[in-house]
Amino acid sequence: MEPCGPLGSGGPGPGARPPHRVVVLALDGVYPFELGIPNRVFPGVPGAYEVVTCAATEDRTVATSADFTITVGHGPEALEGADTVVIPPYALHRATADLPGPERAALARIRPGTRIVSICTGAFALAAAGLLDGRPATTHWALAPAFRRMYPRVALDADVLFVDDGDILTSAGAASGLDVCLHLVRSDHGSAVANQVAxxxxxPPWREGGQAQYIEQPVPPEGTNGTAATQAWALQHLDRPLALRELAAHARMSPRTFARRFQDETGTSPGRWLIQQRLHRARHLLETSDLPVDRIATEIGFATGASLRQHLHAAIGVSPQTYRTTFRGHPGPPTPP
Structure with a gap:
């Protein structure tokens, strides 16, 4: 078994839906590491996805950012049958305010409504094609100033690991490609499956900050009066109200100091962080238990089932019952011996 490849064998059974077709568009100057991410993540759900790689030109030869050139299996016609298109990063010196003709023509082959995902500088290609105008997006934080100068009509947020804007998702640099691909698996098949693939x-199946995906600042080492120990303690006591004053007392800080340091270390407020952790726990219980919604709310620290319903709908757009119906009992990838 490959350490990060398909878990199990066999495709969909008779009458099953065909696999979701993921087409990876390799542009000249592509970074090899990120190019391989979709082919390592999506096959982890047996039979659910088909992943192919294409070039923007018919000769299928692509220069990489390294000292080698690759020949991919498909030309740009593969984009016409894609359910999801992933654009890995490419060398920034190749990025211009406008796309070269072959690349623009390749993107024009994508059907309306197709899900499009960029990793790192892949967002430059989407922005150059006008696909991000007026929309939220992200890219590598170090490239944010250049991106804003080139594409002022894009609502760039350089503080997040990825932005999910429905049919278009953009992610930050390098390993954030793993974050966004695992997010897609989680959205398509539930957190239990995504956790197995991760x-x-x-x-990690997600990075600290939950669904908001805030980039985590380095946690101060023990003994430097950081909030890491209090975060760990709070995760063990999510069934309690956990007011700011109680969290600050555990950290031996004033509430004002604790809130400021917590924001610096996690990128979000204590209250928002608690909601994110409670919703993550709620989703796990909805997928893996028969507990009523009101009982789950009590176990994770929401005052009522109505409060859980409100927060879950605000976060992912569905009710607890709909989420459970969608993801409960999904077999997921088998655990290897």
């Missing part, structure tokens, strides 16, 4: 890839 485990096989030996990466």
């Amino acid at each position: 485990r096989q890839c030996v990466v």
Whole structure:
């Protein structure tokens, strides 16, 4: 078994839906590491996805950012049958305010309504094609000033790991490609499946900050009066109200100092962080237990089932019952021996 490849064998059974077709568009100057991410993540759900790689030109030869050139399996016609298109990053010196003709023509082959995902500088290609005008997006934080100068009509947020704007998702640099691909698996098949895929890839299923995906600042080492120990304590006591004053007392800080340091270390407020952690726990319980919604709300610290329903709908747009119906009992990838 490959350490981060398909878990299990066999495709969809008779009468099953065909696999979701993911087409990876390799542009000249592509970064090899990120180019391979979709082919490592999506096959982790057996039979659910088909992943192919294409070039923007018919000769299918692509120069990489490294000292080698690759020949991919498909030309730009593959984009016409895609359900999801992923554009990995490419060398920034190739990025211009306008797209070269072959690349623009390749993107024009994508059907309306197709889900499009960029990793790092891949957002430059989407912006140059006008696909991000008036929309939120992200890219590598170090490239944010250049991106804003080139594409002022894009609502760039350089503080997040990825932005999910429905049919277009953009992610930050390098390993954030794993974050956004695992997010897609989680959206398509639930957190239990995404967690299994992440485990096989030996990466965390999500980064601190939950669904908001805020980039986590380095946690101060023990003894430097950081909030990491209080975060760990709070996760063990989510069934309690956990007011700011109580969290600050555990950290031996004033509430004002604790709130400021917590924001610096996690990128979000204590209250928002608690909601994110409670919703993550709620989704896990909805997928793996028969507990009523009101009982789940009590176990994770929401005052009522109505409060849980409100927060879950605000976060992912569905009710607890709809979420449970969608994801409960999904077999997921088998655990390897």
